Amino acid sequence: MPELPEVEVTRRQIEPLLLDREIAALETTADSYFFLTPAAELRRALKGRSFKALERRGKYLVGTLDDGWRVLFHLGMTGQLFSSEASSLRLLSATARSALAPEEQLKFRPDQHTHLHLRFRDQGPDVFFRDVRKFGKVLLLAPGDEPERLARLGPDALSVTGELLFASTRRRKTSIKALVLDQSVIAGVGNIYADEALFLAGVRPGRRASRVTRHECEKISTALRQVLERSIETGGSSISDFLAPDGTDGGYQDERRVYARAGDACYSCGTAIKRRVIAQRGTHYCPRCQK
DNA sequence: ATTCCAACCTGATAGC
DNA sequence: TGCTATCAGGTTGGAA
Numbered sequence: 001m002p003e004l005p006e007v008e009v010t011r012r013q014i015e016p017l018l019l020d021r022e023i024a025a026l027e028t029t030a031d032s033y034f035f036l037t038p039a040a041e042l043r044r045a046l047k048g049r050s051f052k053a054l055e056r057r058g059k060y061l062v063g064t065l066d067d068g069w070r071v072l073f074h075l076g077m078t079g080q081l082f083s084s085e086a087s088s089l090r091l092l093s094a095t096a097r098s099a100l101a102p103e104e105q106l107k108f109r110p111d112q113h114t115h116l117h118l119r120f121r122d123q124g125p126d127v128f129f130r131d132v133r134k135f136g137k138v139l140l141l142a143p144g145d146e147p148e149r150l151a152r153l154g155p156d157a158l159s160v161t162g163e164l165l166f167a168s169t170r171r172r173k174t175s176i177k178a179l180v181l182d183q184s185v186i187a188g189v190g191n192i193y194a195d196e197a198l199f200l201a202g203v204r205p206g207r208r209a210s211r212v213t214r215h216e217c218e219k220i221s222t223a224l225r226q227v228l229e230r231s232i233e234t235g236g237s238s239i240s241d242f243l244a245p246d247g248t249d250g251g252y253q254d255e256r257r258v259y260a261r262a263g264d265a266c267y268s269c270g271t272a273i274k275r276r277v278i279a280q281r282g283t284h285y286c287p288r289c290q291k
Numbered sequence: 292a293t294t295c296c297a298a299c300c301t302g303a304t305a306g307c
Numbered sequence: 308t309g310c311t312a313t314c315a316g317g318t319t320g321g322a323a
Contacts (some may be wrong), residue, residue, distance in 0.1 A: 001316060033299060059317075077316055078301085098308080113301090133300045135317060149318085174294065189317065280296070281316070 002057060003155050003229035004077040004188030005252065010081050011056045011260045013245040014127065017083055018051040018063065022121040029115045031260030034131060036072075036139035045069060045140050046118070058153045058187025059271040062230035072150070075137025084126040157188035157228055162218030169209040169217065176212050177205035178279035180220070186211060189224065192237055192259045195284045199258045203289045230255065258284040 002010070014059040027044045028039040034040065046065070060080075061073040077080065086108065108128070110117050112128060116129035116138065129138070141147060155164065162198070168185045175287065179185055182193045198205050200223035203216050212220075236250030244250060257267055262275035266286040275284050 003317090068309080070304085076300095076318080131300095132302070133316095135300070137318090172293080181317090282314090 001077050003190035003193055004228050006236035007056055008232050009057050009236045009244050011054055011061055013052040014081055017127055018054055020050055022050045024119045024121045027117040034115050034134040036137050042140055057185055064086055070141040072139040074137040078133045079131040079136030080243055081129050082245040092272055152184050153187040154185045157186050160186050160221050162221040165221050166214045166217035171213050172209040174209055176207050176209045179209045191281045193227050196227045197261045202290055205283045205285050
């Protein structure tokens, strides 16, 4: 599930594949929940253009075209942005893969879940956006257009300070976990890294935000930076669907301390990790280490 | 203003 | 074996 590190890893790998390459054609699936801009409009807008920048805003990617229009991407839950050079064997499930002829297993062929397929004038590697569940999004932006969904994002999780977090916890009745997941408070944190950071900070995810101290907010913001930066270094977490654009797995799932470890022993104290639903999300914590 | 919850979508898996 | 129910979670939008 792509959160800030997975989106950043994607950005770093896809950016060089997009910049200054003239788009010969964009192929798409039919209009659906995925397309915030009608597919035909998107095809027209991209043809003949090239990208001049690809930036990350929280979990969003924003590509700027050479004519000043921009394209907003969100990977949702199962979105994958990758190159035709990817070792794409692993893009498909084992069952889907076994249905393919051996030569088809080696090279990725766009399937019904491949909503965007970019071809370039230079005939180099293609770029695909595949998303099984269509929680991902693509949106075309006219020059100067700042959509609500970007405008309401809080500061990026990599630059958040304890001070800022503390300020936004005041008088909030909700849980600290819900607050950390709120993209208008901090942009980029999702379920995995929220649990991991709260573990490192020693704070129970269900604690009422208004009862978290200034010092604990410092620890949470430090922990957030630590887990996010470390995850980017290791290529992100490949717990369910994430695959880097080059087709490789991330490495951070091997460094998880609590996420999806319910019943297993805490690495610090040996107590069994608990799982319960907090902020409408499966939440994992150590009942002994986190107060 | 804040919080909660259903809806969006599909594949994997647990249970019968 | 095969079918059905349940779960996963990012974001939005509407209800409480």
